[in-house]
Amino acid sequence: xxxxxxxxxxxxxxxxxxxxxxxxxxxxxxxxxxxxxxxxxxxxxxxxxxxxxxxxxxxxxxxxxxxxxxxxxxxxxxxxxxxxxxxxxxxxxxxxxxxxxxxxxxxxxxxxxxxxxxxxxxxxxxxxxxxxxxxxxxxxxxxxxxxxxxxxxxxxxxxxxxxxxxxxxxxxxxxxxxxxxxxxxxxxxxxxxxxxxxxxxxxxxxxxxxxxxxxxxxxxxxxxxxxxxxxxxxxxxxxxxxxxxxxxxxxxxxxxxxxxxxxxxxxxxxxxxxxxxxxxx
Amino acid sequence: xxxxxxxxxxxxxxxxxxxxxxxxxxxxxxxxxxxxxxxxxxxxxxxxxxxxxxxxxxxxxxxxxxxxxxxxxxxxxxxxxxxxxxxxxxxxxxxxxxxxxxxxxxxxxxxxxxxxxxxxxxxxxxxxxxxxxxxxxxxxxxxxxxxxxxxxxxxxxxxxxxxxxxxxxxxxxxxxxxxxxxxxxxxxxxxxxxxxxxxxxxxxxxxxxxxxxxxxxxxxxxxxxxxxxxxxxxxxxxxxxxxxxxxxxxxxxxxxxxxxxxxxxxxxxxxxxxxxxxxxxxxxxxxxxxxxxxxxxxxxxxxxxxxxxxxxxxxxxxxxxxxxxxxxxxxxxxxxxxxxxxxxxxxxxxxxxxxxxxxxxxxxx
Numbered sequence: 001x002x003x004x005x006x007x008x009x010x011x012x013x014x015x016x017x018x019x020x021x022x023x024x025x026x027x028x029x030x031x032x033x034x035x036x037x038x039x040x041x042x043x044x045x046x047x048x049x050x051x052x053x054x055x056x057x058x059x060x061x062x063x064x065x066x067x068x069x070x071x072x073x074x075x076x077x078x079x080x081x082x083x084x085x086x087x088x089x090x091x092x093x094x095x096x097x098x099x100x101x102x103x104x105x106x107x108x109x110x111x112x113x114x115x116x117x118x119x120x121x122x123x124x125x126x127x128x129x130x131x132x133x134x135x136x137x138x139x140x141x142x143x144x145x146x147x148x149x150x151x152x153x154x155x156x157x158x159x160x161x162x163x164x165x166x167x168x169x170x171x172x173x174x175x176x177x178x179x180x181x182x183x184x185x186x187x188x189x190x191x192x193x194x195x196x197x198x199x200x201x202x203x204x205x206x207x208x209x210x211x212x213x214x215x216x217x218x219x220x221x222x223x224x225x226x227x228x229x230x231x232x233x234x235x236x237x238x239x240x241x242x243x244x245x246x247x248x249x250x251x252x253x254x255x256x257x258x259x260x261x262x263x264x265x266x267x268x269x270x271x272x273x274x275x276x277x278x279x280x281x
Numbered sequence: 282x283x284x285x286x287x288x289x290x291x292x293x294x295x296x297x298x299x300x301x302x303x304x305x306x307x308x309x310x311x312x313x314x315x316x317x318x319x320x321x322x323x324x325x326x327x328x329x330x331x332x333x334x335x336x337x338x339x340x341x342x343x344x345x346x347x348x349x350x351x352x353x354x355x356x357x358x359x360x361x362x363x364x365x366x367x368x369x370x371x372x373x374x375x376x377x378x379x380x381x382x383x384x385x386x387x388x389x390x391x392x393x394x395x396x397x398x399x400x401x402x403x404x405x406x407x408x409x410x411x412x413x414x415x416x417x418x419x420x421x422x423x424x425x426x427x428x429x430x431x432x433x434x435x436x437x438x439x440x441x442x443x444x445x446x447x448x449x450x451x452x453x454x455x456x457x458x459x460x461x462x463x464x465x466x467x468x469x470x471x472x473x474x475x476x477x478x479x480x481x482x483x484x485x486x487x488x489x490x491x492x493x494x495x496x497x498x499x500x501x502x503x504x505x506x507x508x509x510x511x512x513x514x515x516x517x518x519x520x521x522x523x524x525x526x527x528x529x530x531x532x533x534x535x536x537x538x539x540x541x542x543x544x545x546x547x548x549x550x551x552x553x554x555x556x557x558x559x560x561x562x563x564x565x566x567x568x569x570x571x572x573x574x575x576x577x578x579x580x581x582x583x584x585x586x587x588x589x590x591x592x593x594x595x596x597x598x599x600x601x602x603x604x605x606x607x608x609x610x611x612x613x614x615x616x617x618x619x620x621x622x623x624x625x626x627x628x629x630x631x632x633x634x635x636x637x638x639x640x641x642x643x644x645x646x
Contacts, residue, residue: 011308088297088304097294097508172329179337225337 002262004270005079006125009231012138013086017125018261021077024070027259028212028220031084032101033062034108034145036118038081041074047106048211054080057110061103061149065220067212070261081122082261085142093139104150111148117141170195171209174202178214182221183245188214223259226252230268237264285477285522291441291515295504298410298444302334305440306370309406312339315368317359317383320345323375323412327447331374331410342366346382352537359386363405370439374410377417377545383407384417384438407438413448413459414546415514416441418466418521418529443515445507453499457595458546459510460498464491465553466517468588469526472560472572480523485575487516492577495594527559527618528552531635534614535606547597548604551638554592557585558634559626601638611635 005017013031017038026046035045036059044051045060047068054060062068064087072078087101108114121137124130173195178186191214192202206214222244229240241252256264292301306314316331335341344362346355359382363371373383387407409416451459467487470480490513491498497506521529531552536543561569561584569584578587598604601611615632626634 086300086304088292088300091292091294091297091300100296167326169325169329172326172333175333176329182337221337 002077002257002266004262004266007267007271008125008134009271010131010134011086012089012135014084014227015121015125015134015138016082016084017079017122018082019077019079020070020261021072021075022257022261023072024261025258026067026069026216027223028065028067028216029062029084030064030220030224031086032064032090032103032142032146033060033066033068034083034085034142035060035062035070036081036083036110038079038118038122041072041076041078043073043078043080044071045069045106046071050106052107059108059110059114059145061106061108061145063102065211065217066106067216081118081125083138083142085138090139090142090146094143101146103146104153106149108145108148111144114141114144114148117144168205168209170197170202171206174206174214175217178218178221182218182225183243185245186218219255219259223256226256226264227260227267227271230264231271237268240264285479289438289441291443293443293512293515295508296444296446298330298442298447299334301440301442301444302331302372302408302410303336305408305442306336306339309370309439311370311406313367313369314339314341314372314408315363315366315370315405316341316343317362317371317373317379318345318375319379320348322379327375327412330447331372342368346379348542352382352385355382356385356389359383360389363387363390368405370406370408372408372410373438375412377411377414380409380411380438381417383409387438406440408440408442409438410442410444410447411511411514413451413455413510414462415459415511416443416518418518418525441515443511445504445511448507448511449504450502451507453596454544455546456510457499457597458544459514460491460495460546461550461592461595461597462546463487463510463514463517464591465528465549466521467491467513468553468576469528469556470517470520470523471575472557473524473526475524477523480520483516484520484523487513487520488576490516492591495591499595527556530621531555531614531618534617535610539605539610543604544598548601550592550595550597551599551601551604554585554589555631555634555638557588559631561585562626601635608636 002018002020002022005019007014007016019040020043035054037043037054037056043054045054045062045068046052047060047062048066052058052060053073060068085101090101110118117137117140121134121141124133124137174191177191177194188202189199192199195202197205203213206212206217210217212220226240226244229235229243230237233240235243237252238249241249244252246252246255253263253265256267260267290305292305294301306312314335316328318328332341342362344359344366346359350358359371363386371383371387373380384407387405391404464487467484471484471488490509494506494509497503498510525533528549532545532548535548536545564572573584576584576587578584612628612632615635616628619626619628619631
């Protein structure tokens, strides 16, 4: 069974140490995402339909809303450090005029400085942590990785990494609709129709503008909402499941496990949100 | 000794709007935003992007300032809407007029919160999301009796979100007006006598940013140029915390009773020439040389002529009459300004100068 060893929430986003023995289906996050192998079985991450191994020499970097999945390669569980970095936090700390947390490539070579920060970070997560230390270390780590992923990008690669803004008004409206109807049974056919597009055209345009399908995006919103409620409310898991439109706790648990990696009750047990950075209800 | 105040949090990056707005609402634990803009003044895309930045837990309402309301009525109407919506934050976006109205309304609510219903937030915060004309420097919420001593305290929202992608595709006319307004504000702040060293530096940087890119700023609809314009505009706003200059005060008087819309940038373009002319008369030679050196005015060229030549490059209405002001309004504004400023010229002199701006464009070419 996959378990959470430590989960920490803060202004930066989330940091978690998971022991995973199951795969995660194709999903996405609105945060930037870094995955480091710590011990146990090696794993593979498929980022934007390209597979790569996550081991002691290589980590995976996933840009916001980049579809990815995760597989453990052997029967033994894999212990991984996963970071979900809020783009606005990264922007504020990096003092950049260009708002982006888009990695140049999805492969991060674990150099000596990267490994040193990873070790210190894991130690903080395991042995009790001071939020200031977490913040500082996380920024060092994310900046090291961010800059490294751009070093090897050639000019043609730049074009591939072009970030398309979701500038189409129909897509913006559909995003709003999905956000508002997250707890209902959302029919993509109806969403497409309400923004004046056929289903195939809607899916094509959505994918082109956001990089993920509408279904993956909706799952992203649901995962975010579920995590928020698990960490910041005292609602039962069953109640959260019903509020998100699931017919049973079991169905919700399956969804959560395959998108987040562990069961919702396990997440709640371990999650630490000392600063209350999540929304008020 | 002086009081230097820079309080607002400013997010400034390409495409940052949605994420910054969501993050600030979360950080401040705000859940009842009132979205405020001016009727027909912003694109659907701008409005939709603002809405897209609201987190799921926000229950928002919207208010559009009607086109024909004067300042006083607009402020009053918005106050009423804030109360009715029980808003804990006003998110003003689009024109500087909208931002000014929102600022004045929030100040009024914060000052007189005890007058209102207890269920209403006593201290609504203000988030400002400027369009091409930037964040206003304003003092309209101040009582007229304080006009002699007022300072350009600038708008002071809790948060300002500046996203250059929002102004892509703006027309040459609106862009030119924004350039003129920015240049005028930066120059006015830099040339005024107040002691505020950071503001002097910020103002000078704003002027240089405009001058470095003037031609491209007008003609090129590129992200880089839009970023430069918004950066310079922010400089103008921050620098004006030093003191509002003659051009700003005159502009405010002229705009106050005018039916909108008036091209404020075009108006500032003319009024800054009057301000420079007045300052030149009152300066010592040393002060004049210092100003010319700081701005890089070539030897043998007067500051006013230098500025005129720059302003002429902007395709904007070139007289007060073309902006819709008649002789009566100009005389009235001159009278009001002259009686409120101890060092101002007489109303007659000022009126003459304003008329000259109106009638003798060639004098500045």
